[in-house]
Amino acid sequence: MPYQIDNRPADTRESLYFPEIFRAIGLVVKTFWRNAFFSRDGNTDILERNRVRNRVTTLQYPEEKAPYPAGYRGLHRLVPRPDGSPRCVACYMCATACPAQCIYIEAAEVEGDPIEKYPAKFVIDELRCVVCGFCVEACPKDAIRMDTGEHPAPTYTREGQIYDEKRLLRGPPVSYEKDPWLVRPSKLTDAAQKANRAAARPFGTLGTDEYSQTPGFSVRELAAEAKARGEVGK
Amino acid sequence: MKRFVGMWLVIGAVLVGLVGLFAAFYALAALAAKGAVALGFPGFFGSSIVNAVTLMAVTLMTLAALLTVAERKWSAAMQDRIGANRILVLGKFPLGGVPYLLADALKMLTKESIYPAARSKFLFELAPVLAFSPTFALFAVIPVGPEIRAMGQTVGMWVANPDAGLLWIFALAGLSVYGTTLAGWASNSRVGMLGAVRASAQMISYEVSLGLSLVGVMIAYRTVNLQAMAIAQGADVLGPVPALGILLQPLGFLVFFTSSFAETKRAPFDLPEGESEIVGYFLEYSGMKFGLLFLAEFVEVVILAAVTAAVFLGGWHPVFFEGWMKANLDPLLFGAICAAAFLAKVILLTWLQLIIRWLLPRFRYDQIQGLCWKLLLPGALVNVFVTGAAVLVDPSLQVLAWIGVAEIVAIFGITLAVSKPQAAHGDAHGHAAHAAGH
Ligand code: SF4
């Protein structure tokens, strides 16, 4: 608690040093006694903690995480449809809106469908992202959200911060009344749907490098492909 | 509640462990004394050699090393933190941060030793040794336990028992300033030199009040031998209350504790190494040489606690139930309990030092010298005269004890008599003084 220190000159008792020091020793001993002999309330919401006995405010970070406020813009995710394929229709609105230009999309046509597109590649460079949330606002299909409540997991390499569609596609599927796939059945085979759902990672709880690494995802390969297309160095 | 009980269990286990440890030490010393007698030497030759290993190499070094852990964990508890707990043994048990000790040692030993090019080669190597060894050797004269008879031998729990015990302490404590000063000088760095100069000025000043504060004790117990002093503290003076140094010499205790605290160069007296301004006299040291300088400081802390416990807190006297234990227990066990009591006092005093270390911010340099010359030195001088007069009047120490009680009551009274700060009045006062200044 902040308190006012009045700026008066020390009186005789205070300028003897020792009496004040004794009193302060008493205070520290009390604090020590409380913290050493009573167990800590591990409530992650520190303000809610019971600090009557033990006054420790430490949050043991990777094990205990402070709850984020509602509306916190976390790591992006691509919202899946019930069949596990992305809701995204590769319209490039988010990539256009992005002020950091960190979204890279390659559109592909859905086989056997004259209209619909899907993102063959959807890559977000989280290191360049400024977490503005414009992409979420821009999306006409509610296909990209920042509702994971996570931050990008720390990685040892910069490449690890580049999230492709395999890593982004996760979380609970979302559907609306007018969504076409509710009217006409999914074009995917049952096996493909099942595989899709199995591949979608759940919301993580522990952000570690290994955990967020999608098997088969290789930034080097992406870079090599881009090079082959002559896109590097422009 | 679980933790509460657990902590008391830990404390109990530590005490019992100490008793067991010292029982073993006594037995070892007795065995060695027996061996020495068998070889035709006096018995204390053997026990002293064994004690040098058990007390200095094992007890003192373990305490000093554990203090690095305590510095982490205890200070954390004092500051509403948790402290180092990331090394998990078997992936689960932080063990109170003790494994950090091994990590520290490993780090110190494997670090690169960097040598400043312009150093004074010989002195640069010598300084850590000079800083470490005198402090280390101080422990030799500390009587950790009483003299007992075990296995037909008379053994004591000390390495040496010279008649000039306290003088040895003064001499060696004075020597340890060389290590500090030479470390700063030999590394040929301006900042290191600054630290060294500060250290020498501070330590020489406090040497004076350190010496004077113990004169009162010497007068009261009429000896400078630490073992004799410890025995004298067991005698009853006010009814059943023993003549503890802190009872007879509260002022001496305060002055001694403060001055020797300043000698250890730790906060709030850490000007020689003030990390935030000059890094200090060991700035140019790295690897294990730095480790030695660093460890010397922790050893100093333990030694200071040991000397204070020996001179002022009744030495190895457990104080409570002592007569009963002496009469009813096996001498070996009694000796072990006494030694454990001594070590418990030492641990308590190191804890107190850590509290003070985390309590007070660093003094300004003029405040340090002011505290020494204006407060501690006069206090010590008054103490010497009062003690001398009291002992002259009444050699049975009764008068001195009453004076001590009066001093303790006065100190308590002054401490508890907090004037309610009258903010408005104080402010007006401050402004008036301010205006007068212009
Ligand atoms: S949050 Fe902002 S910067 Fe990040 S990807 Fe979306 S639009 Fe781009």
Ligand code: SF4
């Ligand atoms: S995420 Fe939304 S805005 Fe971005 S391309 Fe897909 S459908 Fe368009």
